[in-house]
Amino acid sequence: MSVDLRTDLIVAAKHFYAQGWMVGTAGNLSARLDDGSFWITASGRQKGNLTETDFIRINLDGTIVEQPHPDSRPSAETSIHLAVYNSFPEAQACYHVHSVEANLVSRLAAGDAVSLPAIEMLKGLGVWEENPQVSIPLFTNYLEVPKIAQEICEVFAISPPKVPALLIRDHGVTVWANSPAAAYNYIEIVEYIFRYMMTASQSILDDKF
Numbered sequence: 001m002s003v004d005l006r007t008d009l010i011v012a013a014k015h016f017y018a019q020g021w022m023v024g025t026a027g028n029l030s031a032r033l034d035d036g037s038f039w040i041t042a043s044g045r046q047k048g049n050l051t052e053t054d055f056i057r058i059n060l061d062g063t064i065v066e067q068p069h070p071d072s073r074p075s076a077e078t079s080i081h082l083a084v085y086n087s088f089p090e091a092q093a094c095y096h097v098h099s100v101e102a103n104l105v106s107r108l109a110a111g112d113a114v115s116l117p118a119i120e121m122l123k124g125l126g127v128w129e130e131n132p133q134v135s136i137p138l139f140t141n142y143l144e145v146p147k148i149a150q151e152i153c154e155v156f157a158i159s160p161p162k163v164p165a166l167l168i169r170d171h172g173v174t175v176w177a178n179s180p181a182a183a184y185n186y187i188e189i190v191e192y193i194f195r196y197m198m199t200a201s202q203s204i205l206d207d208k209f
């Protein structure tokens with residue numbers, strides 16, 4: 001029996017909304033079908049209470065395959081999901097959320113990457129090393145989203161990241177994985193790491209750390 005991937009996306013969005021990571025209409029989630037096309041959240045939907053008609057099915061060339069609501073539009077950030085799926089053909093799900101911590105962390109980094117602390121949780125992102133040196137690539141939040149997507153494609157073609165995540169400055173984090181369940185875990189883990197980083201930087205300021 002084939003399960004509708006939209007159910008995974010609805011459950012994930014409800015959970016991320018409850019965490020404060022998909023407040024209002026923020027964020028977008030997608031998952032791929034066997035033919036390579038993917039269901040993505042329609043633009044501007046309230047993310048705490050999605051239903052199956054709040055998704056649009058898109059081909060890897062960006063064309064619409066299925067649109068349950070004739071007046072709905074694909075997520076304004078569909079080009080970023082396309083950039084991820086085209087850069088990593090093995091990716092089956094791509095989740096993007098907006099947390100306060102992700103935004104603050106993106107302001108801590110001056111360059112084009114955010115260094116992550118060498119903590120145990122990195123294993124949850126696939127990094128099994130002693131004292132790992134890991135960073136998340138950081139992109140500029142251009143108003144024109146396809147310009148962000150273009151930069152993602154260019155950067156990843158040359159240097160794919162060690163962890164399946166990217167950060168857009170003052171905007172939010174995007175992860176990808178080989179299943180919706182794994183993408184759900186990756187969001188929880190990167191958000192834990194961002195919370196850790198912000199707590200640590202606050203503790204240093206408070207001279208307690």
Ligand SMILES: CSCCC(=O)C(=O)COP(=O)(O)O
Pocket residue numbers: 024025026027028041042043044045074075076077096
């Ligand atoms: C308040 S959300 C602003 C747009 C955005 O960054 C986002 O993630 C949601 O856009 P969508 O078109 O997917 O609803």
Ligand SMILES: [Zn+2]
Pocket residue numbers: 026027028077096098171172
């Ligand atoms: Zn966004």
